[in-house]
Amino acid sequence: MYFQFNSTIEIQPEERTWAAILLLLISLAGGIINAYIGSGFLFGIRFRGGFFIFSISKSFSNILVCSLVFFWMVPAVFLKANLVSTYVNIILSQLLLFGLYIHGNLTQCFLSLNRFAAICFVGNVKRKNSDLIALGVFTSWFAAVIWTLLGYPECTCYFSSETLTFRYTDECHISNYQLQLYCAFVLMMISNMLNVISFLIICCGGAKTISFSCRNAPRRKQRNARMFIQCMLQSILFIVDVFLISSLNSGSFGDILVALPSMAFFALFDGLIMLLCNNDIQPACIASRNLQKKSSVISISASDFRM
Numbered sequence: 480m481y482f483q484f485n486s487t488i489e490i491q492p493e494e495r496t497w498a499a500i501l502l503l504l505i506s507l508a509g510g511i512i513n514a515y516i517g518s519g520f521l522f523g524i525r526f527r528g529g530f531f532i533f534s535i536s537k538s539f540s541n542i543l544v545c546s547l548v549f550f551w552m553v554p555a556v557f558l559k560a561n562l563v564s565t566y567v568n569i570i571l572s573q574l575l576l577f578g579l580y581i582h583g584n585l586t587q588c589f590l591s592l593n594r595f596a597a598i599c600f601v602g603n604v605k606r607k608n609s610d611l612i613a614l615g616v617f618t619s620w621f622a623a624v625i626w627t628l629l630g631y632p633e634c635t636c637y638f639s640s641e642t643l644t645f646r647y648t649d650e651c652h653i654s655n656y657q658l659q660l661y662c663a664f665v666l667m668m669i670s671n672m673l674n675v676i677s678f679l680i681i682c683c684g685g686a687k688t689i690s691f692s693c694r695n696a697p698r699r700k701q702r703n704a705r706m707f708i709q710c711m712l713q714s715i716l717f718i719v720d721v722f723l724i725s726s727l728n729s730g731s732f733g734d735i736l737v738a739l740p741s742m743a744f745f746a747l748f749d750g751l752i753m754l755l756c757n758n759d760i761q762p763a764c765i766a767s768r769n770l771q772k773k774s775s776v777i778s779i780s781a782s783d784f785r786m
Contacts, residue, residue: 490643494732498643498739499556502548505740509747510545513538516753519760529593529612530706534753536616537586540579540623541746547575548743555640568637570627572645575742576636577659578627582619583749584666587717589615590710591673597703598677630655643735663721670714677707702759709756713749720745 490498517538520531551571555562563571629635634651638644647653724741727734754761 488642488732488735490641490732490735494736495556495559495643498736499553501736502553502556502740502743505747506545506548506553506743509743509750510542510549512750512754513541513545513746516750516757516760517542519757529615530590530597530710532612532616533586533590533593534709534757536619537583537590538750538753540582540586541750544575544579544742544746547571548740552638552739555638556643559640561638561640565637566632569632569635572636572638573629573631574623574627576645577629577655578623578625580742581626581659581662581666582623583745584663584670584717585619585622586615587710587713588666588670588673589619591670591677591714594707594710595673595677598680598707626659643739663717667714667717667721671718674711674714678711681707705756705758709752712752712756716745716748716752 517535520535520538551563561568630651633649634647634655636645636647639646720741724738727738
């Protein structure tokens with residue numbers, strides 16, 4: 480999320496250099512981590528449950544965010560030139576600020592819904608699960624396209640390499656931005672409400688259980704626990720992002736230095752959460768440490784959440 484619209488602060492050369500370096504490092508690290516995660520989910524895990532399919536979709540969204548920052552914004556900040564035409568600038572700005580952000584919120588809501596359904600109705604919805612997963616993935620990317628084109632071409636914004644802010648040419652863009660905030664807030668409320676309900680059901684022992692006869696039952700329970708923890712941490716990350724960016728209201732260069740790379744920061748931390756919560760795709764050095772701490776992993780009663 481980004482809030483610094485139409486700022487008139489004058490950016491000094493050394494400040495521009497620091498901003499470009501920060502964008503470069505964060506987007507590069509975020510892109511590498513999410514590319515590793517995406518490839519791990521695609522080729523390193525044997526089953527393709529709904530939770531992992533939504534995670535793959537989210538990792539691709541994070542890769543796209545980091546790629547836009549790395550290949551477009553970093554050169555523009557370094558060279559103090561927009562480098563692309565006005566219409567391309569508008570599309571990329573709308574995609575970065577609106578489309579991919581709403582996609583992430585909506586996908587996170589589907590992840591929470593997946594965990595909630597797995598805990599409460601395990602075994603009852605698997606028959607139609609593949610169709611629901613496909614519909615969810617399609618809906619999230621279709622929403623990204625709609626929000627990218629929202630208000631085009633008059634009520635849109637574009638990135639200014641001179642002020643390091645996203646600028647708008649018409650006041651109607653403010654209404655679009657406020658609408659995005661309301662939609663994001665509603666999705667975050669739904670996601671976290673589902674997480675809280677799922678957590679209470681687990682704590683109260685009301686989660687649906689399936690008896691295991693296979694030898695890897697403890698490992699599956701631990702995986703399910705990590706999937707739930709990943710979902711909760713990612714939902715909390717959205718809340719932290721909203722409150723952090725909304726608290727920046729001085730319009731200083733310090734605010735811009737925090738707000739400008741916030742999209743790449745979010746993608747980086749979102750990828751780190753997925754990496755730490757899925758030891759099936761972790762590098763050997765990290766996975767070996769987790770195996771040593773295996774006895775400390777908390778398992779939950781809802782045994783088979785792979786939907």
